[in-house]
Amino acid sequence: MSDITLSTGVRQNLLSLQKTADLMATTQHRLATGKKVNSALDNPTNFFTSASLQTRANELSALLDSMSNGVKTLEAADNGLTSITRNLESMQSTLRQARQDKSFKTMSYAVDLGATPAGTETMSFSGGAIGATAVDIELTGAQGIFTGAGFAALDFDSAADNSYAGSLGFDVAINGGGTRSIAITAVDADTLSVSVDGGAATTLDVADVEAVSATELQDLLNAGFAANDVDITASTSGGELVLTSDVIADTGLAAVAVTNVAETLAGASDSGLAGGAGSTSTPIAKSVDALVDEINMNSALDSKIRASNDNGRLRIENQSTQELDVAGLTPAGIVDGGAGTGTIGGNAVRTEFATQYNLLRDQLDKLADDSSFNGVNLLRGDNLKISFNETGTSTLNIQTKDGKAINSYNLGLTSLDSVDLDSDAAIDAIIADVGAALDAIRSQSSALGSNLSMVENRQDFTKAMKNTLETGADNLVLADTNEEGANMLALQTRQQLSSVALSLASEADQAVLRLF
Template identity: 65%
Template sequence: VSLDGATAQSVAITASDADTLSLTLDGGSAVTFDVADVEAVTATELADAVNALFDAESVDITASTDGGELVLTADTASSSDVASVAVSNVAETLAGASDSGLAGGAESLTNVEAKTVDTLVSEINASSSLDDKVRASNDNGSLRIENQSTNDLTVTGVTSSTIDGGSGTDTIDGNEVRKDLATQFNDLRDQLDKLSDDSSFNGINLLQGDLLTITFNETSTSTLDIQSEDGETINSAYLGLSTIDADALDADTDIDSLIDTVKSALGTIRSQASTFGSNLSMVENREDFTKNMINTLETGA
């Protein structure tokens, strides 16, 4: 078979056993396909087997059946262009096998029917290799491709207005929204570190892991030590927030993972804030107690 005048490739189909076909393309790795009986292969089974081979070898041809005959259609077909699949030198060597409907000599299939926009949309969105990269939709009868990646996307086989399967290319700019979000994330991360660095009073910065010891009596037998957990510096590194590149937001799964990291960081900050708040309450209670005692002593005196 050959596509659009390209170099012909040899398709060999043999029987591995009573219910298994073995298919190769140009003598490459074999693809096996189960059938009911290798001596009575139906057109549908043959089409499915050929499709399995073409999918494995990335051949842009799809096999189907029409009235019990095998039909080969170019995947590059479009309404504005003729895509042809040429079939030549066909020979059956399986004794007793049913007629595939292909005759020897050359057959050319032209003017094939174009895929509909809805079909293209379904196939693009169903492709696992395009997950989180592009999203297709039907925009009033036109194929709309949304680039979800932050990198520019080059589409081959198109012009500025049509899909023709040719050598033309068009470029879809990267997702600017996600690029901007990555920049905002990094800016906020930097501000977090600056806030941690600037949170100093009287030479002590609790967010930098400094130890503040509060003494409640003149003999220093009653004290309270206030410090971050394990004396750690509360900054972006401690919270697990690293600088990100724009392409770190290409995949929705990566964004979800980053959101989980931010949630974990917020949990850590809330926990430390709760600890500092508890320390403050104890200091305020001791302060109120001391003031009340002073007032009582002064009144009694």
């Protein structure tokens, strides 16, 4: 090209046209890429600053993916807790239905010990809610009776000096527990007094302290018993003094053991109490009402069986899901203290409720096991770590309380046997345990909800930061397409004008050709 000689005008126009072409190429590149800085050669400062901002934006974008997974993991755990809550409420409902059910099995027995029982006869209960150790109920009672030739022979006077020092003392063991000491003394010729356990004396006028009748002793004792809140009633039978207990409603069948009879009577009338023996115990059959009271008042049978009078028959209700064993029956099933036995079935409805409860308890564990997302299950105690910045200095560790898995064991809910639903008190205790488990689940759900709120807040913040970084990076390198378009139009016009100018310059060089 150095051998070609161009005129000054042509060369100047050619250079101008080349510069215009370069500028058009640059402008076309900017329009094609949308960037005014495409390499470090274009603008090193803007190029590297934009690259740094874009790199951080890309890192935040990766963190947003991690946060999104964390949110879904929390949502999966919340789904599990919601279902577990409904499951626990179903368990509570099952227990309440069991408590309301009273379809306990019953059996009514005729009671026949004969007209004169030979001695102490018993019936016993075992099994059911009572257990292996049998609880015995006496079928016969006893009356404490002062015996002798007749109370008219009693003489409380010392005879010799009218000091009225005679006395009669004895102890009574009251049916149902407790012993009271009774002392009868002469005050004067026609007054007797009675004291209980050495307390204040109660007096009664009699015809003659030297000839006391059984009726007078009856009235004296009843006055003393009433004044001292002693649950005994005195009566007479065939000229003899009979003491019976008031503890059981059927007082005629209650037992009072009369012991330690001591007498200091005047003269030869001591024989009036048959030489001081003073008492006998006569077995008699207890009525059905007496047996009902005794069974229902027995603390070892409380809330385990219940007795009632079924039209003269002893009705026993087995308040258990297990079979109750009854002993002391005839082969025909009559209560007589014999060697025969019988059974009363358990509550099958409560047994079924125990089965339902256990199925729901197992389902609770399955719900917790299935509440995972992407291999992380917070309800199994897994730890979820979420990073909020690219340097890892801002993180959140999410885990259940104390890192324990959410399951029936950690919630304190054990599998039930049907016997666990025997009593209302036991069911109430289990309902309370399920209520405590519900409170724990609600607390855990609240904690996870708080964590979810924090993650979503950081997620929104990170999205805003990513947008800010990308916008800042773009502002440094992106081209203004409107401006570049205007530049292109101007350059095109300039190129055309340069071409015309080049043509005119070339025409000047062509003028010499006209000479030929």
